[in-house]
Amino acid sequence: MKSLRPRVKTRRKLFGNTAFRGLLLLIVIGIMLFGLSSSLRSTLHTVALPLWKGGAYVGSTIAGVFDLFRSKNALVLENERLKAEFAELSIRLLDRNELYEENLALKERLGRDASVNAVLAAVVARPPRAPYDTLLLDAGSRDGVSVGDFVAASETLIIGAIEHVTLTTSIARLYSAPGVVTEVTLGHSGPVLQAVGQGAGNFEARVPVGIEVLAGESVLLPTIVPHVFAVVEYVRFNPTDSSRSVFFRSPVNPFELRFVTVLRQSE
Amino acid sequence: MNPRAIRITLGILLFASVLYFPWYVTLLIALIIVARTSGYEVLIAGLCVDLLYGDRGIWGLEVPFLATGTAVILFFAAHFIKKNFIR
Numbered sequence: 001m002k003s004l005r006p007r008v009k010t011r012r013k014l015f016g017n018t019a020f021r022g023l024l025l026l027i028v029i030g031i032m033l034f035g036l037s038s039s040l041r042s043t044l045h046t047v048a049l050p051l052w053k054g055g056a057y058v059g060s061t062i063a064g065v066f067d068l069f070r071s072k073n074a075l076v077l078e079n080e081r082l083k084a085e086f087a088e089l090s091i092r093l094l095d096r097n098e099l100y101e102e103n104l105a106l107k108e109r110l111g112r113d114a115s116v117n118a119v120l121a122a123v124v125a126r127p128p129r130a131p132y133d134t135l136l137l138d139a140g141s142r143d144g145v146s147v148g149d150f151v152a153a154s155e156t157l158i159i160g161a162i163e164h165v166t167l168t169t170s171i172a173r174l175y176s177a178p179g180v181v182t183e184v185t186l187g188h189s190g191p192v193l194q195a196v197g198q199g200a201g202n203f204e205a206r207v208p209v210g211i212e213v214l215a216g217e218s219v220l221l222p223t224i225v226p227h228v229f230a231v232v233e234y235v236r237f238n239p240t241d242s243s244r245s246v247f248f249r250s251p252v253n254p255f256e257l258r259f260v261t262v263l264r265q266s267e
Numbered sequence: 268m269n270p271r272a273i274r275i276t277l278g279i280l281l282f283a284s285v286l287y288f289p290w291y292v293t294l295l296i297a298l299i300i301v302a303r304t305s306g307y308e309v310l311i312a313g314l315c316v317d318l319l320y321g322d323r324g325i326w327g328l329e330v331p332f333l334a335t336g337t338a339v340i341l342f343f344a345a346h347f348i349k350k351n352f353i354r
Contacts, residue, residue: 021307021346028310028335041318048286048319055287130320131290131334163321171321 042166049138049169052124100156117264118152119143123257124169133177133199135160135254139262140168150227150263153252158227159201160254162262170262174254175229176201184219184229186211192222193246195229201250203230206243219248274300278308285315290334297338301345313338 031040121139130136139145149162151172160174175182180197184205193205207213213235221227230248237244277300284293293316297309316334 021342024307024310025339028314028339031314044315044318051286125320128289128291129287131316132321134321136320173321 038164038166041164045136045166045169049124052136056124117144118261119145119264121145121170121260121262123260126255126257128255133174133180133197133254134163135172135174135257135260137170137172137260137262138168140166140170142167143262144264145170145262146265149265152227152261152263153250153254153257154261156227157250157252158221158229158263159250159252159257159260172260172262174201176203176250176254182229183222185222186213186219186232187217188220193219195219195248198247201230201252201254203248203250205246205248207235207246208243209237209241213244213246274304277303281308281312282315285312285319290316294337297341301341306342306345309338310335310342 119139121137121143123135124138125136127133135151137145137151145162145165147162147165150158151160151162152158158175160172160176162170163173164171173180174197175195176197176199178197178199182195182197182203184193184195185191186193186207191207191211193207195203195205198204203219213232215232215234217232218228219230219232221229228251230250232246232248235244235246277296281293281296281300284296293312297306297312300306300309313335314332317332
């Protein structure tokens with residue numbers, strides 16, 4: 001006759017494993033439901049931030065080693081091209097700065113304070129490392145960042161908004177994240193559109209047939225300071241439709257950004 | 268190689284992937300772990316992904332803690348498949 005002991009042991013082991021799995025699942029659900037996530041997030045970010053910075057340093061060192069093997073001619077040509085591009089952009093920037101200052105001065109005369117309160121933040125992690133279209137920044141509540149603050153590639157090119165804040169870090173959700181809907185305007189006096197994120201800096205909006213849309217036209221966020229949102233790439237027209245699909249794209253690739261500006265809404 | 272050593276190595280790779288590699292690499296390593304072992308670390312890794320990178324979901328699906336939910340499904344699906352279909 002077989003002894004019952006092995007079966008009892010197997011039953012205990014099975015029960016122990018199942019109970020452990022159930023307990024672990026309850027802990028995970030508890031963390032999600034009972035608001036422990038923000039304190040855990042803060043702790044995780046505090047631990048991970050030096051690891052990310054260390055990884056970035058190692059990555060740039062390795063990239064520097066590979067740069068030694070690039071041909072000198074290729075580097076000289078690229079240098080000349082970048083200098084020419086820089087000179088052209090500097091000229092355009094002078095003109096733009098003059099207009100921007102004049103715009104702010106006019107608004108101030110009309111009783112509106114349109115000055116920008118901003119903090120520079122380094123992008124610590126970005127897609128595809130992050131599975132969501134978010135940017136992890138190294139500026140947090142100690143730097144005056146709060147939920148809802150705009151995130152810009154420069155001071156005027158808005159790409160997203162702050163979603164979570166810890167003491168030293170923050171998470172910015174990109175407006176181009178798939179499914180995210182943002183209200184924008186076509187040019188300075190155009191209609192208000194619902195821009196739907198398509199991922200990687202791309203957007204789509206529906207425009208009634210009667211409204212003229214041209215490729216290269218600016219799309220702006222409807223705020224007191226006219227922040228550039230995207231540029232129209234092309235328009236798709238279907239003769240049987242009463243509206244057209246307009247596709248526009250952010251001038252910068254948000255996944256290649258190394259620094260962003262957080263436009264603080266409060267002091 | 269010692270199975271425990273393999274499990275520890277895979278676990279370290281999983282958490283390093285959460286920090287440094289694209290999310291699909293993390294998912295691949297998680298699949299390997301749940302296939303070879305009981306895979307409790309996959310649950311922790313899923314929670315870490317959501318806490319580190321935000322938890323609002325993707326593709327318009329406002330499902331909070333999507334990575335954690337995926338890890339839970341993987342964990343229990345692997346256990347079910349191993350228990351019922353693999354001897």
